[in-house]
Amino acid sequence: MFEELLTEELATRIGTRVEITTSINLFSGILIRVTADFIVVLPDDGYGTSNQQNISVNAINYVRFPVGA
Template sequence: MFENLFSDELANRLGTTVEIATDNNLIEGILVNVSGDLVLTIDVNDGYGTGNQMYLSVDSINYVRFPTAAA
């Protein structure tokens, strides 16, 4: 049940900058698509260039943070 609510909330935030933590990685990027059990981000900067697409299973996500710019 929680996975559906979590996916719906992420889908409402498409186009925003996110930090997604998994057991092994912290992914920083723009939330592009949420469909079923998958989340797609475009990596802003992973050290290997920009624009890399990353697909993540909703099950693998530990937390999501929506950073805001300093005012």
């Protein structure tokens, strides 16, 4: 149930900057796709071309939408 609510909310925020934590990683970037099982983030780490990061919804511990920089 929680996963469904999370993906519904994230789907409304596609194109925004997001920080997502799992038990072992921190992902930061632009939210580009949301499915029932995965969230896809395009990292904005500043090191040139970046590979998309596929994050399992079940692995997510925390989501933050940073304001300003």
